[in-house]
Amino acid sequence: MRGVVFDGKAPRVVDDLEVRGPGPGEVLVAVAAAGLCHSDLSVIDGTIPFPVPVVLGHEGAGVVESVGPGVTHVAPGDHVALSTLANCGTCADCDRGRPTMCRAAIGRPSRPFHRGNGERLFNFASNSAFAQRTLVTAVQAVKIPDEIPLTSAALIGCGVLTGVGAVLNRARVDRGESVVVIGTGGIGLNVLQGARIAGATTVVAVDNNPAKEPPARRFGATHFAGSPEAVREILPTGADHAFECVGSIRLIRQAVDLLDRHGQAVLLGVPPADAEAAFRVSSLYLDKSILGCRYGSARPQRDIALYAELYRQGRLLLDELVTRVYPVEDFAAAVADARGGRVARAVLTF
Ligand SMILES: [Zn+2]
Numbered sequence: 001m002r003g004v005v006f007d008g009k010a011p012r013v014v015d016d017l018e019v020r021g022p023g024p025g026e027v028l029v030a031v032a033a034a035g036l037c038h039s040d041l042s043v044i045d046g047t048i049p050f051p052v053p054v055v056l057g058h059e060g061a062g063v064v065e066s067v068g069p070g071v072t073h074v075a076p077g078d079h080v081a082l083s084t085l086a087n088c089g090t091c092a093d094c095d096r097g098r099p100t101m102c103r104a105a106i107g108r109p110s111r112p113f114h115r116g117n118g119e120r121l122f123n124f125a126s127n128s129a130f131a132q133r134t135l136v137t138a139v140q141a142v143k144i145p146d147e148i149p150l151t152s153a154a155l156i157g158c159g160v161l162t163g164v165g166a167v168l169n170r171a172r173v174d175r176g177e178s179v180v181v182i183g184t185g186g187i188g189l190n191v192l193q194g195a196r197i198a199g200a201t202t203v204v205a206v207d208n209n210p211a212k213e214p215p216a217r218r219f220g221a222t223h224f225a226g227s228p229e230a231v232r233e234i235l236p237t238g239a240d241h242a243f244e245c246v247g248s249i250r251l252i253r254q255a256v257d258l259l260d261r262h263g264q265a266v267l268l269g270v271p272p273a274d275a276e277a278a279f280r281v282s283s284l285y286l287d288k289s290i291l292g293c294r295y296g297s298a299r300p301q302r303d304i305a306l307y308a309e310l311y312r313q314g315r316l317l318l319d320e321l322v323t324r325v326y327p328v329e330d331f332a333a334a335v336a337d338a339r340g341g342r343v344a345r346a347v348l349t350f
């Protein structure tokens with residue numbers, strides 16, 4: 001079968017990939033579509049260190065092909081969106097509703113894939129959606145209604161869970177509050193629509209590319225600014241919430257400086273692992289805070305069902321996130337368009 005493999009030097013589309021069948025508690029999924037997220041590019045350029053060779057992709061949707069012993073919540077033929085959280089479901093963090101903090105779900109890649117020459121390959125983010133078939137643990141396969149196009153559903157598993165989840169689960173934005181979103185790529189657009197869903201009344205999108213204004217407004221921005229400095233004209237006393245979605249230490253500092261009293265900066269962008277950011281200590285005195293956020297503090301079985309329902313009601317946009325669809329053979333073109341900022345999300349089909 002076809003898939004996208006990264007060997008430490010360059011990504012390549014191969015056609016001699018195989019994946020083992022599902023063992024106890026596992027689900028084999030025929031991937032229909034998968035979004036190209038910035039984190040895949042970060043593995044390729046080394047920002048996110050990962051063992052190789054690895055099958056990339058971590059944002060996908062498809063149809064259940066078979067299930068291993070003990071799996072009862074999905075059956076062959078079900079449509080599923082895939083999360084990246086292979087959380088154990090039995091530890092104290094899972095039990096208290098924090099699967100993103102489950103230690104079993106972090107930093108333990110397995111090698112369910114092999115190639116024709118016998119070489120074994122790691123899965124990326126417990127997911128590897130850039131393959132015609134992939135193997136996930138039962139908790140990662142979340143049933144979705146058949147009506148959602150799989151090219152749109154593919155984006156729920158990372159971009160939507162991370163962006164909308166950061167607003168609803170981590171920041172807990174409240175009705176009437178003000179929100180600044182720095183960077184309007186795939187994650188930023190989802191933060192914008194999360195802010196709209198939460199009932200924020202002033203939502204400022206910040207992007208130095210003026211072409212991003214129409215999509216930003218469609219997703220929920222009430223204002224658009226070309227730079228963080230320009231936000232002060234719209235919010236003279238600052239913002240209740242500032243989301244940094246770029247991964248720039250300069251913009252992280254500016255997000256902190258944009259906070260109103262009791263405001264919070266949420267860091268979603270991913271700078272290099274050893275990057276350090278600076279801020280003036282006094283700028284946090286008035287009950288301000290800086291929040292990290294892993295994967296939208298998501299509870300995928302709950303959140304994906306919620307987002308599917310909001311999509312059905314027309315309140316959560318998915319189709320509009322899909323800028324362009326590429327057959328997996330055109331992976332290089334998808335990467336070029338994503339790197340060039342020409343697409344909010346490039347979606348690969350298999
Ligand atoms: Zn992602």
Ligand SMILES: [Zn+2]
Nearest residue numbers: 088091094102
């Ligand atoms: Zn756990």
